Amino acid sequence: MAVASKNIPAPDLVPVRRALLSVSDKVGLAAFARTLAASGVELVSTGGTSRAIAEAGLAVTDVADITGFPEIMDGRVKTLHPLVHGGLLGVRDDPGHTAAMETHGIRPFDLVVINLYPFEEVRFAGGDYPTTVENVDIGGPAMVRAAAKNHAYVAVLTEPADYARVLEALAGNAGGLPYRLRQELAAKAFARTAAYDAAISGWFAETLALDAPDYRAFGGRLAAEMRYGENPHQSAGFYRSGEKRHGVATARQVQGKQLSYNNINDTDAAFELAGEFDPARTAAVAIIKHANPCGVAEGADLKEAYLKALACDPVSAFGGIVALNRALDAEAAEEIVKTFTEVIIAPGANPEAEAVIAAKKNLRLLLTDGLPDPRAGGLAVKSVAGGLLVQSRDNAVIDDLDLKVVTRRAPDAREMADLRFAFRVAKHVKSNAIVYARDLATVGIGAGQMSRVDSSRIAARKALDAAEAKGLAEPLTKGSVVASDAFFPFADGLLAAVEAGATAVIQPGGSMRDDEVIAAADEHGIAMVVTGIRHFRH
Structure with a gap:
């Protein structure tokens, strides 16, 4: 009362x-x-x-x-x-x-x-x-x-x-x-x-490992009041939760304009993807537009990785976010500033690189002193009308998965390396996600479509556009591998990949029609690997 x-x-x-x-x-x-x-x-x-x-x-x-x-x-x-x-x-x-x-x-x-x-x-x-x-x-x-x-x-x-x-x-x-x-x-x-x-x-x-306690409470401290939200008519603020995870919330902004709502959202997506790549093993660059990757690549150094990532979709990269898994150096910085970029986020930067970026006064440079751990736990929260959806962070890493070859032909060493790379990227692409990759670089990405076949066709179309821009006679998907974030419900999605020129496929498996999909792969001489783990991202 x-x-x-x-x-x-x-x-x-x-x-x-x-x-x-x-x-x-x-x-x-x-x-x-x-x-x-x-x-x-x-x-x-x-x-x-x-x-x-x-x-x-x-x-x-x-x-x-x-x-x-x-x-x-x-x-x-x-x-x-x-x-x-x-x-x-x-x-x-x-x-x-x-x-x-x-x-x-x-x-x-x-x-x-x-x-x-x-x-x-x-x-x-x-x-x-x-x-x-x-x-x-x-x-x-x-x-x-x-x-x-x-x-x-x-x-x-x-x-x-x-x-x-x-x-x-x-x-x-x-x-x-x-x-x-x-x-x-x-x-x-x-x-x-x-x-x-x-x-x-x-x-x-x-x-206490309580996955769904009776009550959930979340709190944060205002870090910045945004000029507006996702659109100009929406108000917004950026709050820090206090979680000690390397990323946009804990980064030091070296220069550039105030981050916008969309900048923060996209930069978080970019750096989480960059964190999937062990810097001790490889240099990696992710270019993000509207929270989806438009180019990702590994390389001997950041400059090589950036140029390979940019080649995937240079049109979409304009005005995008660039995330690095190593400290930014001058050589990579000089390439990045040739394309209009909103934000660069990296674990660090040397003075020469900072000097290059300084010439672009509006370009935001964020330094984090570390990478987000892709295996770490934590919560992901999404608001719905009248409530909150709360789930554990997707911390499945392909290096920890038991991969199974289900076709007569097994992928060769190059294909297997590209399959691992492509599935690592697909985890960070909005569903339905299709990622074509070759030589540890994306060559076509299809994201957020209602049909997996449409995602595959869009990715192939992107690859064809990129090839034409380079003056190449064949699409970049020819001889590539393809990753799907979830199983193929029908063989048509696989056949679209075959039509694009893919030679190997990685997917979670688990469809009622897995046998049909595997048979289609065998019929076309395609190697297929299943992971047992899907990566829906809505």
């Missing part, structure tokens, strides 16, 4: 006379507290925060002196007391509340400054179970939520970034804080505790 409101209007300005400070992050604390004290604000604090304020030469009252009860249980119990929470929750224009406060000697707090134990940092740093649990804050969120609920009379700060804003408001309002600001701080406080609890519940689900 809902609790009824007494409809007591909130005051516009609340003078700040008494502040409660209890922070884990002490950046800027001394200067902030000094300004409050200079304005005549009484400072009340706890534990390490109280010591830090005292060491700054400021008068401070310890919470234990107010409650008459010492901190116990290693600090787990110190603020959970009526003299604290009564001062946070008391409605000062409610006669019943004020009478209770007078009877029990409860003094109100006007400002609460709290940031929480660093649970997220400990979690993503890989802390052991007892350490991670010990960094679950209890008193902090309780006080934050109490102050936020009573924002009609109390302002609550949850991070040092808001110190300047609050001090400016105090200076401009004769020592008071306006209602609108208190509301905004309360909204942020509830969002902060929600994100904090989401991190905790997510850690438990991950640690």
Whole structure:
């Protein structure tokens, strides 16, 4: 049953006379507290925060002196007391509340400054179970939520970034804080505790291997407010979850314009694909347009890999995203800047490469200090009307799969290398996906079609266009291999690949008509390998 409101209007300005400070992050604390004290604000604090304020030469009252009860249980119990929470929750224009406060000697707090134990940092740093649990804050969120609920009379700060804003408001309002600001701080406080609890519940689900817990919560911190979303009429923001995965969310932007919503989406897709290629084994480049690869290749170095990837579909590469699995060097950079490119993302870059990119001031260069691990777990989340679809990340890697030859002819060594390459790429192409490859480079990609036959024909058409652009008499698919992200439901998809000139096929298998498809492959002398794993990507 809902609790009824007494409809007591909130005051516009609340003078700040008494502040409660209890922070884990002490950046800027001394200067902030000094300004409050200079304005005549009484400072009340706890534990390490109280010591830090005292060491700054400021008068401070310890919470234990107010409650008459010492901190116990290693600090787990110190603020959970009526003299604290009564001062946070008391409605000062409610006669019943004020009478209770007078009877029990409860003094109100006007400002609460709290940031929480660093649970997220400990979690993503890989802390052991007892350490991670010990960094679950209890008193902090309780006080934050109490102050936020009573924002009609109390302002609550949850991070040092808001110190300047609050001090400016105090200076401009004769020592008071306006209602609108208190509301905004309360909204942020509830969002902060929600994100904090989401991190905790997510850690438990991950640690206990709960694939589908009864409740799922997700939280993030605003990294950038976008000018617009996928289209200009849509608003958007970019939030970091705190996951320590090398990629666009953790990258350092060296130069270029602000990333757009579509830039971030496409750059993530590009770098996840680049991460499939072990840099110790090969140099690899992925060129992405609208979240789909338009060219991917391996090479002896990044320049060779880029030129091979570009040759697959140079038209679509215009205005695309380039992802590298090794640090960018000047030779590769000089080739990349010849084609208009939105973003380059790489684990690093040498100074000579950065100098080349600097000549293109709008070109974004993102450096990540590492590659995403394709085998790592994690969650993928998609919104639907009224809900969320949550699944584990597709972390199947072809190097770990048990490949089976199902045709009379087995692929030769070159074909097998290309088949592995093509299936690695197909994992990152929107379904239905068909990828033709030769000499460790894509030569035709068909993505996102309702029919696998259409995807195969589009890929072949792309390959023919690329060959004509080079002045070649034969399509690039002649003598290639082909990968399908899912099984062939009928032999027609395979026959389209045969028509394009493919000599070997890799696919998951598992169709009711596998025998028919395999027979068609044998009839045309095609080698076929099945993986037992599909890679749908919608």
